[in-house]
Amino acid sequence: MTxxxxxxxxxxxxxxxxxxxPAPWQxxxxxxxxxxxxxxxxxxxxxxxxxxxxxxxxLDKLGELLQxxxxxxxxxxxxxxxxxxxxxxxxxxxxWHTVGQAGDLRAACAAADVGLSSADxxxxxxxxxxxxxxxxxSRLVTLLPPxxxxxxxxxxxxxxxxxxxxxxxxxxxxxxxxxxxxxVSGPSKTADIEQTLAVxxxxxxxxxxxxxx
Amino acid sequence: MTHTPxxxxxxxxxxxxxxxxxxxxxxxxxxATLRFRTHRAEALAELPDSDALxxxxxxxxxxxxxxxxxxxxxxxxxxxxxxxxxxxxxxxADAQRIVVEIAQQHDADLVVKSKSMATEEIHLNDALLAxxxxxxxxxxxxxxxxxxxxxxxxxxxxxxxxxxxxVAELFNRxxxxxxxxxxIPGMTEQARRVLREKFLSASIGISxxxxxxxxxxxxxxxTNEGNGRMVTSAPPxxxxxxxxxxLAPTWDDAAVWLSLLGRSATGQPLSIYxxxxxxxxxxxxxxxxxxxxxxxxxxxxxxLLGGKYEEILQCxxxxxxxxxxPVYQEVSGHAYGSPYSGPIGAVITPLLFGLEEYEAxxxxxxxxxxxxxxxxxxxxxxxxxxxxxxxxxxQRIIPRQERLLEGSAAWVLGRPRLFRxxxxxxRFFQRPLARNGSLRLPRGxxxxxxxxxxxxxxxxxxxLWDDGLSANDATSEEEGT
Ligand code: SF4
Numbered sequence: 001m002t003x004x005x006x007x008x009x010x011x012x013x014x015x016x017x018x019x020x021x022p023a024p025w026q027x028x029x030x031x032x033x034x035x036x037x038x039x040x041x042x043x044x045x046x047x048x049x050x051x052x053x054x055x056x057x058x059l060d061k062l063g064e065l066l067q068x069x070x071x072x073x074x075x076x077x078x079x080x081x082x083x084x085x086x087x088x089x090x091x092x093x094x095x096w097h098t099v100g101q102a103g104d105l106r107a108a109c110a111a112a113d114v115g116l117s118s119a120d121x122x123x124x125x126x127x128x129x130x131x132x133x134x135x136x137x138s139r140l141v142t143l144l145p146p147x148x149x150x151x152x153x154x155x156x157x158x159x160x161x162x163x164x165x166x167x168x169x170x171x172x173x174x175x176x177x178x179x180x181x182x183x184v185s186g187p188s189k190t191a192d193i194e195q196t197l198a199v200x201x202x203x204x205x206x207x208x209x210x211x212x213x
Numbered sequence: 214m215t216h217t218p219x220x221x222x223x224x225x226x227x228x229x230x231x232x233x234x235x236x237x238x239x240x241x242x243x244x245a246t247l248r249f250r251t252h253r254a255e256a257l258a259e260l261p262d263s264d265a266l267x268x269x270x271x272x273x274x275x276x277x278x279x280x281x282x283x284x285x286x287x288x289x290x291x292x293x294x295x296x297x298x299x300x301x302x303x304x305x306a307d308a309q310r311i312v313v314e315i316a317q318q319h320d321a322d323l324v325v326k327s328k329s330m331a332t333e334e335i336h337l338n339d340a341l342l343a344x345x346x347x348x349x350x351x352x353x354x355x356x357x358x359x360x361x362x363x364x365x366x367x368x369x370x371x372x373x374x375x376x377x378x379x380v381a382e383l384f385n386r387x388x389x390x391x392x393x394x395x396x397i398p399g400m401t402e403q404a405r406r407v408l409r410e411k412f413l414s415a416s417i418g419i420s421x422x423x424x425x426x427x428x429x430x431x432x433x434x435x436t437n438e439g440n441g442r443m444v445t446s447a448p449p450x451x452x453x454x455x456x457x458x459x460l461a462p463t464w465d466d467a468a469v470w471l472s473l474l475g476r477s478a479t480g481q482p483l484s485i486y487x488x489x490x491x492x493x494x495x496x497x498x499x500x501x502x503x504x505x506x507x508x509x510x511x512x513x514x515x516x517l518l519g520g521k522y523e524e525i526l527q528c529x530x531x532x533x534x535x536x537x538x539p540v541y542q543e544v545s546g547h548a549y550g551s552p553y554s555g556p557i558g559a560v561i562t563p564l565l566f567g568l569e570e571y572e573a574x575x576x577x578x579x580x581x582x583x584x585x586x587x588x589x590x591x592x593x594x595x596x597x598x599x600x601x602x603x604x605x606x607x608q609r610i611i612p613r614q615e616r617l618l619e620g621s622a623a624w625v626l627g628r629p630r631l632f633r634x635x636x637x638x639x640r641f642f643q644r645p646l647a648r649n650g651s652l653r654l655p656r657g658x659x660x661x662x663x664x665x666x667x668x669x670x671x672x673x674x675x676x677l678w679d680d681g682l683s684a685n686d687a688t689s690e691e692e693g694t
Contacts, residue, residue, distance in 0.1 A: 012282045195245050198397050
C-alpha cells in the first residue's frame with residue numbers, strides 16, 4: 001500500500017463525514033472613502049500612498065519620487081500602464097530594464113534601486129496590493145530592489161479580502177490562478193529582535209503606492 | 214535521527230525552574246507576549262464582528278475535517294493540474310526521505326528555508342545536514358536561533374526569548390561583527406546582506422504552508438520579512454512541507470483563515486506578504502521556480518480524526534494561546550521540549566509524539582481557560598488537557614508510587630479515626646524535618662527546590678472547629694442567661 005492510500009484510507013475510516021460548511025462569509029466592511037482608508041492603513045505600517053487625479057499626475061509624482069530617491073537603476077514590469085509609455089524616454093538619466101527585454105532580469109533586479117509595477121487589486125481595509133505573475137510580470141521586480149513603487153488605478157480598490165475573493169468568483173477568475181499571487185500590505189519588516197520594528201529585512205524597505213483616477 | 218526528548222515531570226520542573234530564574238529570559242518573554250497580546254486585542258476590536266468571524270472559522274475548520282480526505286484529493290488534483298508534484302508522507306522519516314531525495318536529484322548543497330513548524334516537527338535540518346546539504350534559515354528570528362544552535366521557543370517569534378544584547382553578542386561571535394544591542398537596524402541590515410547572497414545562490418527553497426486552498430491547488434505562505442517570497446521565487450526548485458490538516462476548501466474560506474491569522478498572531482490585519490503559489494512558473498512567466506513539490510505530512514494527524522482530540526486539528530498556528538498563557542509566560546518555550554509550546558503544544562505534542570514521552574505537558578496548565586478565550590478557532594484546549602490527564606491515569610502513565618499514594622490516601626481518608634491517629638503520629642515524627650511551619654523535602658521530590666510542603670499544624674482544623682463550636686455554644690449560653 002502506498003503512503004497515499006494508507007493516509008487517505010485512515011482519514012476515510014476515521015472522519016465523521018458530516019460536513020455542513022457554512023455559507024461564505026460576507027464582508028461587513030464599508031468605507032465612504034476607500035482610497036483614504038487604503039492610505040491610512042498603509043501609513044500605519046510605514047508604507048506610503050498618494051491619490052492623484054490622473055495617470056499624467058501619477059507620472060509626475062513618479063518622477064518626483066525617482067528624483068528624491070536618486071534612483072539610477074530601475075526595473076519595470078511590462079504591464080499596463082507602463083507598456084504603452086516610453087519611460088526610458090521620459091527619464092533618460094536612469095538605466096532602465098523592462099521585463100522581457102534582452103539581458104539578465106535577475107541581475108537587473110538585484111542591482112536596481114527601484115522596482116516599478118502596477119497591481120490587480122487594492123484592498124482598502126488593509127492597505128494591500130494584489131500582484132500576480134504572468135507575461136511581463138516578474139516576481140523579482142517587486143521583491144529584490146530596496147524600493148517598490150506601484151502605480152494603480154483607483155478603480156482597483158475594493159473594501160477587503162472578502163470582497164476581493166467574491167469579485168474573483170463573480171468574474172470566473174477563481175480557477176485561473178497565476179503561478180504566483182502576492183498580497184503586499186507594506187514594506188518588508190521584522191520584529192524578531194525584542195519585538196522592535198525594523199524595516200527592510202528581505203523585501204523592499206520602502207513601499208509606495210500611487211492611486212490614480 | 215528524530216530525537217524525541219522526553220519531558221517527564223522532573224524534566225519539566227527542572228527547565229521551568231531554570232527559566233523562572235533567568236532574568237533576561239523573563240524580561241524578553243514578558244515584553245514580547247505582552248506586546249503580542251495588546252496588538253491582538255486591538256486588531257480584533259477594530260473588526261466589525263470578530264466574534265462572528267471566529268465562529269465562522271470554527272465552522273469552516275470543523276466541516277473541512279469532517280471530509281478531509283475528499284478535500285485533500287481535490288487539492289492534489291488541482292495542484293497537479295497546475296504542474297506541482299504532490300507527495301504523501303506517513304511520518305517524519307517519510308517526509309525527510311522525500312525532501313532529501315529531491316535535493317539530491319538536483320545536486321543541492323545549499324537550501325534556503327523560510328520558517329516552518331512542520332519542518333521543525335520532522336527535524337528536517339538534521340536530515341539535510343546528514344546528507345551533506347546545508348540548510349539556512351532565513352526568517353530573522355529563526356536564523357538567530359540557528360546561529361545559536363537552539364530550537365524555536367515560540368510558534369511566531371522563534372527567538373523571542375533573547376534580549377537585544379544577547380542577539381548582538383551572538384552576531385559578534387558568529388559573524389565577526391561589532392554590534393551593540395541598540396543597533397537593531399544594523400543587525401537587520403547584516404541579515405539582509407548575508408541572506409540575500411544565500412537566496413540568490415541556493416538551488417532549493419524549502420517552506421512550510423500556512424494554508425492550502427483545495428479549489429485551486431494553491432499553497433499560501435505568510436511572512437513579514439519577505440523571506441517566504443524569496444524562498445519560493447529565487448531558487449529554481451521549491452519544496453513545501455505541510456501538515457495535511459492545513460487545508461481550506463475555497464478561497465472564501467482561506468480569506469477568513471488569513472484575516473484571523475495575522476490579527477491573532479501579531480495583531481496585523483494581514484501579514485506584510487501573503488504569497489500564493491499555484492504550481493511552478495508558467496511558460497511565459499519571466500521568472501519563478503521550475504519545479505514545485507508539496508509534501509503532505511500525516512505524522513499522527515489522521516489518527517486524531519473522528520476522536521475526542523480531533524478539535525486540535527482545527528489549529529491555525531497563530532500562537533495567541535502561548536501569549537496569553539500564564540504558564541508559558543513563566544517557563545517559555547524550551548521547557549516543552551517540542552517545536553509546539555504553550556497550550557497548543559501541551560496538547561498536540563503528546564498526541565503526535567507520545568503521551569508517555571511528554572507526560573508532563575498536560576499538566577503545564579492551570580486550566581484558567583484564557584487560551585480558549587483567545588483562540589481564533591475557539592479550540593477547547595482546557596478540555597483536551599483534562600482528557601489527556603485522564604488518559605494518563607487510564608494508561609497508567611502516572612508513576613506507580615503516585616498511584617499507590619493516591620490509592621492509600623483515599624483509603625485512609627475514608628476512615629476518620631485512622632486518619633486522626635495517623636496525623637497524630639505524623640505530628641510527632643515530622644519534628645526533625647519541620648522548620649518554620651514547613652517540611653524540608655528530599656531533593657528527589659523537589660528538583661527545583663522551590664516547593665514547600667506545610668508541616669502538620671500542632672492542632673488540626675477539626676480540633677479547632679470543635680473548640681470553636683463549644684466556645685460559641687458557651688457564648689450563646691451566657692447570652693441566654
Ligand atoms: S490553538 Fe488556537 S490560539 Fe493556539 S495556536 Fe492554535 S489557533 Fe492559535
